[in-house]
Amino acid sequence: MATTQITTSSHDTALCILPPRSTWPRIDRLRSRYDKAYGKWPPHINLVYPFVQVDALPRAVEAIQSAVTRDQRSFRACLDSADVFNHRNDNTIFVHDNTESNPLTDLRRVILESLGQEDVGGYRMHMTIGQSEDVNASWHRFLLQKANSLPTVEWTVDELHVLVRERSPAGGSEMRAWATISLEDGSIRRLELPKPFYDEPQPSAEDEGLPYTYTEGDIWRKSPGVDHAKPSSAAPATLAVATYNVLAEFFHPPAQKRYPLIVKNILSDRAKADVLVLEEVTDDFLAYLLKNEDIRAMFPFCSWGPPDQDDVEPLPSHNNIVVLSNQMFEWESVPFHREHKGAVVVKFQTIGQQDDTVFRPLILAAVHLTHGLKDGSITAKKTEVEMILKYLAQNYVDHPVILTGDFNITTSSYTITQALEKNAVSSQAVAHLRNFDRSFLADGFVDTWAVSRLERGTASRDDLETAFEGEQGATYDPTANPLAAEITGSGFNMRPQRYDRILVKGDDYFKTLQFNQFGFLTEALQEDGKDVTLHASDHWGVRAILRLGPEPESQRSAVVGARVVPVQLKSAQNSLADPAALLDALKQSKSIPSEEEIEKRASAFKLLQSVITEPSSSTAPDQGRSSPQLIVVPVGSYGLGVWNSSSDIDCLCIGPFSPSTFFALTTQRLRKASGKGIRVIRRVKAFTGIMLELDVQGVMVDLQYAPSHAIAENWPGALEHPASSPVWALSAQTLNKFKPVRDLDYVRRSVPDITNFRLAHRLIKEWAKRRGIYAAKYGYLSGIQITILLARVYKLLAHEAAVVSIPDLLTTFFNHYANFDWKKDLAFDPFFHKQLNYRRTDREPMAIIGYFPPALNTCTAASVPSVRTITEEFQRADRLLHDEGMTWAQFLAADDGNFLQSFKRYIKIDVQFWGGSLTKGRSFVGWLESRCVSLLVDLKRRLPELHVRFWPARFVEKMEDAAEDDDQGSYQGFYLIGIDKPKETVTDERVIYDNLITTLARFGDQIRGDKNYFDERNSLMTITVAKAAEVKSFEIDHREWGRYTTGDDESDDDDDEDEEAQASSIYEDYHAVHTAAKKSKTTNSPRSVVVTKPEGAGKFRTAADVLNRLRWDPALDSGNYVVGYEDRFAGAMEKGLDIWKSEQTDDEFIPQHRILYFKRRSDGVVVWDRMTRTDLLFGSGGPAAG
Known part of the structure; x- marks a missing residue:
C-alpha cells in the first residue's frame, strides 16, 4: 500500500x-x-x-x-x-x-x-x-x-x-x-x-553559582557548597578589595604580550588583595591567568574556571567580569537591559555581620557600566545603576555591601563642560551624570577614595597642576597612559577620569584604612628598532583595605562607548614590474616635486598658517581671555601628498567666527603681511562660499573657511567622531566645506600603504591629464575621484592579498575600470560604506561615491559623452599595459593621434573679449566653461547617434601677435568638441547636420542672452562646425585665467551676510587719515568733502580724471580697483570701479565730489587720496614748479 x-x-x-x-x-x-x-x-x-x-x-x-x-x-x-x-x-x-x-x-x-x-x-x-x-x-x-x-x-x-x-x-x-x-x-x-518552554525558571545545576577552586592534578573544579552561610572564627579583621580593568583584546587571534605585565601588576605589593574584581576578561586571558602558580596561591577561588579546560564552559561574553578571592563565596549574575551588560553579585559564606542571632553575609556587587559621554550611554548608565541598587535593596537589605568595578562615569568638569558647549551631550544627560554620586550616597554607599582623600589627602601623582575638578584620583588618564591616549584619541575627552571605584555600605561595619592605585609597572620593549614602553592596561587599578566590623569606642575618630564590484588582481608584465622604472617615469614627467619645491611649499604654508593664526592684539592676556582657536589645514592634492609643481595649495581654515568676520580679519592680516611675500589676488564668491586666491611667496593658494567652534576646539580629534556625532550636526554648506578634509583624513588612515598609494595616484593623475580626462567641471575625473577609485581597488586587493606592488596595483586599476559597468554599478569604498543607502538617479551616468556627507556622488558634472570618453581611455590604457615590452615611460608618452587630428569635424566655440577689465573677461570665460557640460548633455539628447568628445582646454591660434593682443586688453580663444558619426548610423547625414546646427544655435543664443555675464559691448561668442583643416594650427593656451564655476563672483565688496561689519572693517585701512573728521561728525546731512589746498602745492588731478584713466587705460585692470566714497547715511563706504555709475540719470549715481579715494584690490594700496593729496597715477598734487 x-x-x-x-x-x-x-x-x-x-x-x-x-x-x-x-x-x-x-x-x-x-x-x-x-x-x-x-x-x-x-x-x-x-x-x-x-x-x-x-x-x-x-x-x-x-x-x-x-x-x-x-x-x-x-x-x-x-x-x-x-x-x-x-x-x-x-x-x-x-x-x-x-x-x-x-x-x-x-x-x-x-x-x-x-x-x-x-x-x-x-x-x-x-x-x-x-x-x-x-x-x-x-x-x-x-x-x-x-x-x-x-x-x-x-x-x-x-x-x-x-x-x-x-x-x-x-x-x-x-x-x-x-x-x-x-x-x-x-x-x-x-x-x-x-x-511554552520559558514560562518558568530553568532548573539550576547543583553546583550553579559556586566558584571554581584549584585542585591536585592541575585541574580547576567546582568548590563543594555548604548548607548555609555562617560566620567563621577565622574571619579576617580586614579585607583588601581591588578592581582592575585589564583591557580586552578585540582582534583574533588575541595578542598576549600584555598578559605577563598584567599578572605582574596584580601580584605587586600595591595590588595584593583578598578579593580581586577584573573587568574586560576574555577567555584567552582567563585561561592564561589561571595557569599562573602565584595567582592560584593568592586566589584559591574564582567565579569561573579556565575556558580551555574540557569540562569548563567558555565565558558568556567577550568582555566579562570575573571575581577572584581567598575566601569562599557564592555568586549570581544580574543581567541589565543592554546586551552583554550585567553585574556579578558575590555572597561570602564566612564573612559578614553578626547581629544577635542573625548573620548577614558580606555582599560584593561588581559592575562594568556602559561606556560613553552621549545621551544614550548616560541614560543606559542611569538605568544600570538603578537596577543594581534596586536588586541589592530588595535581596540584601541590611547586609554589608561592596559595590565596585568600572563605572565609566565621566568625572572631569572640563570634559563635561566642553561636551555641553559643543552640544555633544544634553543638559538633562549632564544632570543625570552629576546625580550619580547623589544616588549612591542616598542609598547609603560611601566612596572609599573620597573617604581616604578627606582623611589622608591625595597621593602626590594626583596633584596635577593642570587638573580640573573631578580629575583627581583618575584611574583612566590619557595624559599619562599611552594606551588610554590611543583609545581616546584627542579633544575634550583627553582628560583624566575617575572611572574605577570601590563603594561600601554598612553603617559602622566598614572602615577605609587605605586606598591606593596600582598598575603602573611597565616594560621596555624594542619594536621595529625603537625603544617603546609597554603598559599593562589603559586603566589604573584601585585597591581599598577595609577594616571589617565595628570600631572599638577607644579608636573611634570624629571625622566622618551586494553592491561591491569584485576586484581581480592583474599582475604587471615583466617590462612594467620594476617600481624603480615607474618612479623614474614620474620624475621625467615632473609629477614628483623636487626637494626645493617641497621646501618652498612647506615654507609658504607655514607662513600662511602663522599669519592667519597669530593671536590678535585685542585679546591680550591681561583681559583674562584666550585667543579664539583657529586651525589651518591643507586639503586637496597637497594635503594628500600627491601634488606636483603646477599644483596649488588648497587650505581650509576652521574657527569660531562667522565667514564675514573671518574674511574681513584675514584679508587685513594678509595685506599687512605683503612685505613677507603674501598677495591677495582676488576674492571669489561661489555657491560653496567665499574663497581667497593668494600668492604666498610665489605659491598659489586657495583659502576657504568653515565656521565651527566645537570642531576647532576639538581638532583633530573631531575627525574621529562618527558622522552621527553631534559635533558634525552642521548645515549642509558647512559640512560641504569639511568634506574634503574628512575624506582625505579617512583615506590617509585607511589605505594599506600611503607611500605606494601616492605614487600610484600621481601616475594616474598624469595619465588622465595627458589624455584629456582630468577636469571635473567638464564631467571628467578629478583628484578626489581618482583617490576614491584607487583607494577602493587598493583596499579590496589588500583584503585578499597581504602585499600588492605598485605596478600590480596600477595594472589592476586600469583593467578593473576598463571593464567597469558605469551605467549599472557604483564605485565606492565598501570598507567605509558598510551599508550604502545611496539611490542613483537617471541623471547620473557615473557614480563615484565619496565618504562623508552631505553630497556623496562626486560626479555631478558627468555626462554620457564624458563617461564614454573616460571608459574608452581606461580601455585604451588597459590595452597598452598588455602590449609586450610596454614601459611606464612609454605608457605616459604613448599617443595614438593628436586630438586635433582625431576627428574630421569639430564644434568650435569662439570666445573673444576686449577692454581694460580682465576681471570681466575672466568671469565671462569661466561662466562659459561651466556651461559646456550642458551643451554635451543637449547634444546627446538631441543627437544620440553622434559621439562627441570635449577637450578640457582652451586653444589659440599660433600667431606672432597673440601676446601683444593680450597686452592691449583683447583676448580670443577657442573650445573644441570632436564629433564622430559611427558608420552604422542610418540617419541621413543632412538631417544630423541640420539638427546639430539648430542645437548649437540654441546654445549660442543662451550664452549671449545672459546679460549677467555676456556684454556685447566688450564680448563676442560664436559657435560653428569646423573641418579638421581649420583647427590644425591651433595650440593649447597655457595662460592662467583663474578657476571658475557657475555662481562664482569675483569681488571685494561687502559680504551679504554682514554688510555693515564688513564695510567698517574694509574702511579700517583709511581710519588713520579720517580720525579727526569722524570725531567732528555730528550729522548725517549731505555735505561735500572739502580739502583746503596747502600753500605752495601744485595742481591736483580730479576724481573724474582718475576715474577715466582707470577705466580706459589698457595697461590697467579696472576690475582691480575700488572707489572709496562718503555715503550720506552710512559714512565712508566702498564700491567696485566697474559698477560705479557716472550718469546722473542712473538711480545709483553718486556725485564725484563725494569720492574720497581710489584703491587697488590686489595689495590694498591707495593710488589717489583726496585728503592727503596722494596721486600715484598722474603724480599730481606735489609742490608747484619753479
Whole structure:
C-alpha cells in the first residue's frame, strides 16, 4: 500500500529533538547573547523543518509513530564540535556530533518516508549557538571559539518533540510544545494546549553559582557548597578589595604580550588583595591567568574556571567580569537591559555581620557600566545603576555591601563642560551624570577614595597642576597612559577620569584604612628598532583595605562607548614590474616635486598658517581671555601628498567666527603681511562660499573657511567622531566645506600603504591629464575621484592579498575600470560604506561615491559623452599595459593621434573679449566653461547617434601677435568638441547636420542672452562646425585665467551676510587719515568733502580724471580697483570701479565730489587720496614748479 504523501512546507511546525533540561543553562548562556532565536526556540536539533501544516499534525504524528515503532529505538546524541553555515548575509555557528555515523540521519530518512517524502540528502545535524555577520571578523572567530569550548553535551534521545508556532497580537511568535513521540514504545503524548518552554525558571545545576577552586592534578573544579552561610572564627579583621580593568583584546587571534605585565601588576605589593574584581576578561586571558602558580596561591577561588579546560564552559561574553578571592563565596549574575551588560553579585559564606542571632553575609556587587559621554550611554548608565541598587535593596537589605568595578562615569568638569558647549551631550544627560554620586550616597554607599582623600589627602601623582575638578584620583588618564591616549584619541575627552571605584555600605561595619592605585609597572620593549614602553592596561587599578566590623569606642575618630564590484588582481608584465622604472617615469614627467619645491611649499604654508593664526592684539592676556582657536589645514592634492609643481595649495581654515568676520580679519592680516611675500589676488564668491586666491611667496593658494567652534576646539580629534556625532550636526554648506578634509583624513588612515598609494595616484593623475580626462567641471575625473577609485581597488586587493606592488596595483586599476559597468554599478569604498543607502538617479551616468556627507556622488558634472570618453581611455590604457615590452615611460608618452587630428569635424566655440577689465573677461570665460557640460548633455539628447568628445582646454591660434593682443586688453580663444558619426548610423547625414546646427544655435543664443555675464559691448561668442583643416594650427593656451564655476563672483565688496561689519572693517585701512573728521561728525546731512589746498602745492588731478584713466587705460585692470566714497547715511563706504555709475540719470549715481579715494584690490594700496593729496597715477598734487 502506497504511503500517503503529507507536504512538509510549513514554518509553523517543527519536528526536533531536545536535550535534557539540565543541560539548557550551559547552552543558553551563549544562545541568550548570540542567537536571535533565543526565547523563541528552546535548544534543539531539527529533524524536519519546515514540517507539516498544523491541520495535518495528527495524521503526520500517527504516520511517524508507526514508522519509529517499527524501525527505531533510543540512541545516544553527542554535541562535541562546532562549525559554521555560511549564508549570503550572515553565518550560523552551531555545535554538532563529530562522528561519521549519525543515527539522526537514518531517523530523518525513516520519518520522511513515513510522510511520503524523499530524503534528498544534505542534512547535517546541528544545534544553533548564534549568528555572525562576517566570517573574517574577529567577533566571528571569538564566537566560534566559544562554541568549540562548550563542554560536550551528551544524552539518550528517547523521544521526538513536535513544536508549533504561537503568534502574539504584538506581531512576535514563539515555538511551543505540541506533542512528544516516544522512540521506545511509539506512544504519543499530546498536550491539551501548546506549552511554552520559558514560562518558568530553568532548573539550576547543583553546583550553579559556586566558584571554581584549584585542585591536585592541575585541574580547576567546582568548590563543594555548604548548607548555609555562617560566620567563621577565622574571619579576617580586614579585607583588601581591588578592581582592575585589564583591557580586552578585540582582534583574533588575541595578542598576549600584555598578559605577563598584567599578572605582574596584580601580584605587586600595591595590588595584593583578598578579593580581586577584573573587568574586560576574555577567555584567552582567563585561561592564561589561571595557569599562573602565584595567582592560584593568592586566589584559591574564582567565579569561573579556565575556558580551555574540557569540562569548563567558555565565558558568556567577550568582555566579562570575573571575581577572584581567598575566601569562599557564592555568586549570581544580574543581567541589565543592554546586551552583554550585567553585574556579578558575590555572597561570602564566612564573612559578614553578626547581629544577635542573625548573620548577614558580606555582599560584593561588581559592575562594568556602559561606556560613553552621549545621551544614550548616560541614560543606559542611569538605568544600570538603578537596577543594581534596586536588586541589592530588595535581596540584601541590611547586609554589608561592596559595590565596585568600572563605572565609566565621566568625572572631569572640563570634559563635561566642553561636551555641553559643543552640544555633544544634553543638559538633562549632564544632570543625570552629576546625580550619580547623589544616588549612591542616598542609598547609603560611601566612596572609599573620597573617604581616604578627606582623611589622608591625595597621593602626590594626583596633584596635577593642570587638573580640573573631578580629575583627581583618575584611574583612566590619557595624559599619562599611552594606551588610554590611543583609545581616546584627542579633544575634550583627553582628560583624566575617575572611572574605577570601590563603594561600601554598612553603617559602622566598614572602615577605609587605605586606598591606593596600582598598575603602573611597565616594560621596555624594542619594536621595529625603537625603544617603546609597554603598559599593562589603559586603566589604573584601585585597591581599598577595609577594616571589617565595628570600631572599638577607644579608636573611634570624629571625622566622618551586494553592491561591491569584485576586484581581480592583474599582475604587471615583466617590462612594467620594476617600481624603480615607474618612479623614474614620474620624475621625467615632473609629477614628483623636487626637494626645493617641497621646501618652498612647506615654507609658504607655514607662513600662511602663522599669519592667519597669530593671536590678535585685542585679546591680550591681561583681559583674562584666550585667543579664539583657529586651525589651518591643507586639503586637496597637497594635503594628500600627491601634488606636483603646477599644483596649488588648497587650505581650509576652521574657527569660531562667522565667514564675514573671518574674511574681513584675514584679508587685513594678509595685506599687512605683503612685505613677507603674501598677495591677495582676488576674492571669489561661489555657491560653496567665499574663497581667497593668494600668492604666498610665489605659491598659489586657495583659502576657504568653515565656521565651527566645537570642531576647532576639538581638532583633530573631531575627525574621529562618527558622522552621527553631534559635533558634525552642521548645515549642509558647512559640512560641504569639511568634506574634503574628512575624506582625505579617512583615506590617509585607511589605505594599506600611503607611500605606494601616492605614487600610484600621481601616475594616474598624469595619465588622465595627458589624455584629456582630468577636469571635473567638464564631467571628467578629478583628484578626489581618482583617490576614491584607487583607494577602493587598493583596499579590496589588500583584503585578499597581504602585499600588492605598485605596478600590480596600477595594472589592476586600469583593467578593473576598463571593464567597469558605469551605467549599472557604483564605485565606492565598501570598507567605509558598510551599508550604502545611496539611490542613483537617471541623471547620473557615473557614480563615484565619496565618504562623508552631505553630497556623496562626486560626479555631478558627468555626462554620457564624458563617461564614454573616460571608459574608452581606461580601455585604451588597459590595452597598452598588455602590449609586450610596454614601459611606464612609454605608457605616459604613448599617443595614438593628436586630438586635433582625431576627428574630421569639430564644434568650435569662439570666445573673444576686449577692454581694460580682465576681471570681466575672466568671469565671462569661466561662466562659459561651466556651461559646456550642458551643451554635451543637449547634444546627446538631441543627437544620440553622434559621439562627441570635449577637450578640457582652451586653444589659440599660433600667431606672432597673440601676446601683444593680450597686452592691449583683447583676448580670443577657442573650445573644441570632436564629433564622430559611427558608420552604422542610418540617419541621413543632412538631417544630423541640420539638427546639430539648430542645437548649437540654441546654445549660442543662451550664452549671449545672459546679460549677467555676456556684454556685447566688450564680448563676442560664436559657435560653428569646423573641418579638421581649420583647427590644425591651433595650440593649447597655457595662460592662467583663474578657476571658475557657475555662481562664482569675483569681488571685494561687502559680504551679504554682514554688510555693515564688513564695510567698517574694509574702511579700517583709511581710519588713520579720517580720525579727526569722524570725531567732528555730528550729522548725517549731505555735505561735500572739502580739502583746503596747502600753500605752495601744485595742481591736483580730479576724481573724474582718475576715474577715466582707470577705466580706459589698457595697461590697467579696472576690475582691480575700488572707489572709496562718503555715503550720506552710512559714512565712508566702498564700491567696485566697474559698477560705479557716472550718469546722473542712473538711480545709483553718486556725485564725484563725494569720492574720497581710489584703491587697488590686489595689495590694498591707495593710488589717489583726496585728503592727503596722494596721486600715484598722474603724480599730481606735489609742490608747484619753479
